[in-house]
Amino acid sequence: MRNFHKRVMLTGSASIMALSLPGVAAARDGTADAPVPAAAPAASADQASPDQTATPPAAESPNEIGDIIVTAQKREEAINRVGMSITAATGDTLIERGVTGTADLARIVPSFQATTTTFDTPVYTLRGVGFYESSVGAAPTVNVYVDQVPLPYPVMTTGAALDLARVEVLKGPQGTVFGQNATGGAINYIAAKPTNDFQAGGTVSFARFATLEAQGYVSGPLSSTVKARLSFATTQGGDWQKSYTRDAGLGDRNKGQARLLVDWDPSDRFRFELNVNGNFDNSDTVAGQVIAVNPGNPANAYPALLNYPLAPRNARAADWDPIGNLQRKNRFWQASGRADYDLTDSATLTSITSYAHQKVRSLVDADGLALESTLWQNTGDIKSFFQELRLENEFGPVRVTVGGNYQNDKIYDGNLIFVRESTTRTTLGLPTPKGLNYSNQKNEQWAVFGNADLKLTDTLTLQGGVRYTDNKRRFSGCSADGGDGSLAAVYNLLMGVFRGAGNFSPVAPGGCGTLNSVTLQSGNVVQSLDEDNVSWRGGLNWQATRDTLLYANVSKGFKSGSFPTLSASVNTQFSPAVQESVLAYEAGFKTALANRHIQLNGAAFYYDYTNKQIRGNSPDFLFGLLEKLVNIPKSEIYGAEAQIIVAPVTGLTMSASGTYLHTEITDDFNNFDPNATARNFKGEALPRSPKWSAVADAQYKFPVGDARSVFLGGSLTYQSTAESKLGELPLYTLNAYTLLDARVGIESDDGRWRVAAFGRNLTNKYYWTNVFRTYDTVIRYAGMPVTYGLQLSVKLR
Numbered sequence: 001m002r003n004f005h006k007r008v009m010l011t012g013s014a015s016i017m018a019l020s021l022p023g024v025a026a027a028r029d030g031t032a033d034a035p036v037p038a039a040a041p042a043a044s045a046d047q048a049s050p051d052q053t054a055t056p057p058a059a060e061s062p063n064e065i066g067d068i069i070v071t072a073q074k075r076e077e078a079i080n081r082v083g084m085s086i087t088a089a090t091g092d093t094l095i096e097r098g099v100t101g102t103a104d105l106a107r108i109v110p111s112f113q114a115t116t117t118t119f120d121t122p123v124y125t126l127r128g129v130g131f132y133e134s135s136v137g138a139a140p141t142v143n144v145y146v147d148q149v150p151l152p153y154p155v156m157t158t159g160a161a162l163d164l165a166r167v168e169v170l171k172g173p174q175g176t177v178f179g180q181n182a183t184g185g186a187i188n189y190i191a192a193k194p195t196n197d198f199q200a201g202g203t204v205s206f207a208r209f210a211t212l213e214a215q216g217y218v219s220g221p222l223s224s225t226v227k228a229r230l231s232f233a234t235t236q237g238g239d240w241q242k243s244y245t246r247d248a249g250l251g252d253r254n255k256g257q258a259r260l261l262v263d264w265d266p267s268d269r270f271r272f273e274l275n276v277n278g279n280f281d282n283s284d285t286v287a288g289q290v291i292a293v294n295p296g297n298p299a300n301a302y303p304a305l306l307n308y309p310l311a312p313r314n315a316r317a318a319d320w321d322p323i324g325n326l327q328r329k330n331r332f333w334q335a336s337g338r339a340d341y342d343l344t345d346s347a348t349l350t351s352i353t354s355y356a357h358q359k360v361r362s363l364v365d366a367d368g369l370a371l372e373s374t375l376w377q378n379t380g381d382i383k384s385f386f387q388e389l390r391l392e393n394e395f396g397p398v399r400v401t402v403g404g405n406y407q408n409d410k411i412y413d414g415n416l417i418f419v420r421e422s423t424t425r426t427t428l429g430l431p432t433p434k435g436l437n438y439s440n441q442k443n444e445q446w447a448v449f450g451n452a453d454l455k456l457t458d459t460l461t462l463q464g465g466v467r468y469t470d471n472k473r474r475f476s477g478c479s480a481d482g483g484d485g486s487l488a489a490v491y492n493l494l495m496g497v498f499r500g501a502g503n504f505s506p507v508a509p510g511g512c513g514t515l516n517s518v519t520l521q522s523g524n525v526v527q528s529l530d531e532d533n534v535s536w537r538g539g540l541n542w543q544a545t546r547d548t549l550l551y552a553n554v555s556k557g558f559k560s561g562s563f564p565t566l567s568a569s570v571n572t573q574f575s576p577a578v579q580e581s582v583l584a585y586e587a588g589f590k591t592a593l594a595n596r597h598i599q600l601n602g603a604a605f606y607y608d609y610t611n612k613q614i615r616g617n618s619p620d621f622l623f624g625l626l627e628k629l630v631n632i633p634k635s636e637i638y639g640a641e642a643q644i645i646v647a648p649v650t651g652l653t654m655s656a657s658g659t660y661l662h663t664e665i666t667d668d669f670n671n672f673d674p675n676a677t678a679r680n681f682k683g684e685a686l687p688r689s690p691k692w693s694a695v696a697d698a699q700y701k702f703p704v705g706d707a708r709s710v711f712l713g714g715s716l717t718y719q720s721t722a723e724s725k726l727g728e729l730p731l732y733t734l735n736a737y738t739l740l741d742a743r744v745g746i747e748s749d750d751g752r753w754r755v756a757a758f759g760r761n762l763t764n765k766y767y768w769t770n771v772f773r774t775y776d777t778v779i780r781y782a783g784m785p786v787t788y789g790l791q792l793s794v795k796l797r
Contacts, residue, residue, distance in 0.1 A: 478513070
């Protein structure tokens with residue numbers, strides 16, 4: 001609201017301002033590059049005033065811990081007064097900690113995991129709620145936004161972390177305030193906004209493997225009513241993976257992104273923001289490390305396959321086909337417009353319109369071998385339109401938001417698979433086999449929502465929200481011959497056996513070979529899925545003292561159903577997973593102690609998880625073990641989080657945050673483990689849900705000379721053991737790991753320049769983020785080895 005204002009008490013220490021733990025991060029709001037006063041007034045909606053010219057009240061002490069302003073509930077509030085679990089970090093903090101993409105948020109957010117599938121698509125999991133699905137058009141459990149504009153599919157999120165004021169990670173079901181439904185949470189990126197005066201700056205780093213990362217911005221007025229900000233970034237780097245069977249390298253990085261923000265304020269009541277952004281990624285795809293050779297049919301295995309050496313326990317060691325073009329050619333662009341009109345001093349009408357287009361082109365070696373056992377050429381195309389209209393009004397003790405949104409997506413997903421030196425090829429007797437799995441999907445969704453806050457007393461606030469969503473998905477796809485006729489010949493042979501010679505229409509080269517389970521006739525598979533749901537949220541906040549908040553929430557969230565793109569010999573493998581839901585209970589506290597030199601936050605939560613979506617396994621008479629989307633009927637998640645930040649003396653900040661997580665399948669769930677063994681998985685933990693996760697950080701800053709300071713800092717990231725697949729098989733276990741990062745440097749007290757040396761994973765810990773089985777091998781994706789480098793930041797005003 002235009003008249004809704006809060007002040008942010010910031011510390012006088014830049015080390016405090018770099019904090020990024022839930023509930024307590026002192027930070028500048030609005031533009032991340034504005035001068036940093038001791039305190040700053042908040043501005044309207046999620047666009048803070050970039051100039052921050054108001055005179056703030058003085059801090060009570062120079063090392064007082066301050067609040068970061070967040071917009072988790074679509075209005076500006078101090079994070080310590082928001083009754084939900086949130087992790088927030090400033091743009092400067094993200095740069096200092098090396099967070100350049102969504103996957104890097106695991107360095108600052110306990111219980112967050114990012115995984116790359118073998119089809120080169122990202123998967124995000126929060127508090128054990130995730131959807132491991134490699135299809136380009138898979139709807140996520142954790143939604144990502146930039147300035148409340150959705151990036152509806154994870155593959156679209158790789159360039160979201162450009163030139164930020166801050167990031168907010170909201171945990172638990174979302175969707176009653178704005179945007180989309182989610183069962184796991186939401187990640188809100190807040191872009192740094194155009195400024196009223198000229199500003200420019202940038203950060204350049206050079207690190208191991210000849211990696212250059214650079215980003216910059218130029219901002220300022222274009223007229224009395226128009227101001228703009230142009231941001232840009234690039235990453236260039238050399239090979240970081242090495243073949244252990246020959247002299248070859250892989251891992252070159254070549255990425256770029258840019259964003260133009262234009263703010264137009266023609267009157268006191270009307271505001272408009274245009275956002276045009278895009279990115280490209282021509283980097284190499286990552287090669288897996290083969291840790292087991294396990295052909296489905298050893299008797300017909302390709303000879304070189306059986307004696308292939310396994311990868312050594314080294315993050316850099318891998319192997320891949322020597323074809324020389326294992327890389328991406330991904331392209332993304334988006335244009336969005338936001339208009340705000342103040343109908344009255346307390347009522348604002350907001351419209352958000354967005355169109356996004358993502359193209360995916362990547363060639364992935366999925367077997368970890370220098371053999372063409374499993375080579376995937378992925379092609380994807382997503383066109384997404386989004387429109388939201390909402391009204392916010394405040395009258396007396398009540399604040400109300402009502403609105404609706406509409407989304408229309410068109411998705412093509414194709415995987416061309418080469419298996420020239422695989423067991424599949426030798427078993428089928430194919431001369432030059434290749435197959436194509438593809439799908440065309442249309443997703444249409446509309447929703448209406450409402451949210452209200454009622455201030456019962458000066459300290460007690462009741463919150464409630466509800467959302468109705470209608471979702472329609474249309475699917476058309478199949479597993480087809482790759483164009484050379486080799487798989488078509490096999491499909492025709494099988495239909496001849498099942499239906500009799502002359503009683504079927506033969507599959508032509510490039511044609512669909514997926515069989516109808518009833519008619520035993522091959523062809524394109526057409527299906528539809530129509531679903532609706534009502535998600536809701538209720539909460540009670542008690543501001544017990546100025547510095548202590550107690551809260552309790554109950555909410556129910558949904559995630560829409562999904563169709564897969566995969567290898568399917570029969571049409572039933574394309575059956576969708578239906579929508580899942582999470583009924584979540586959470587209670588917590590946020591409190592400042594010792595004159596705001598200590599901040600404690602804690603929360604306990606319980607999730608009743610229904611119809612969790614997962615990629616299960618299905619034995620196939622033709623191809624061995626294939627995948628299929630399935631639902632786990634019932635499971636549960638419960639746990640607790642704790643955060644502490646301490647600022648005992650001027651210049652010293654210490655912080656830690658941790659999550660305990662228990663996940664369990666509570667009802668019978670029968671499927672197959674990766675070894676094609678039929679199992680009942682009742683009692684097992686959900687994949688990618690480590691029982692313990694934690695982050696910790698410490699930094700000390702002290703003055704040297706006039707207007708300069710030296711800083712020393714370090715951080716730890718820990719995750720305990722987790723399973724990558726159901727079955728509790730040791731080969732698929734993700735072992736526990738601890739990562740150590742450090743930084744040291746010097747900076748000017750006015751924030752105009754900063755020079756730092758940094759190291760990440762300094763102990764060179766060998767750890768992995770995913771384990772996956774292909775037709776003949778089990779491969780592991782290793783995390784980055786030790787990296788170190790120098791970083792320079794400059795700001796001009």
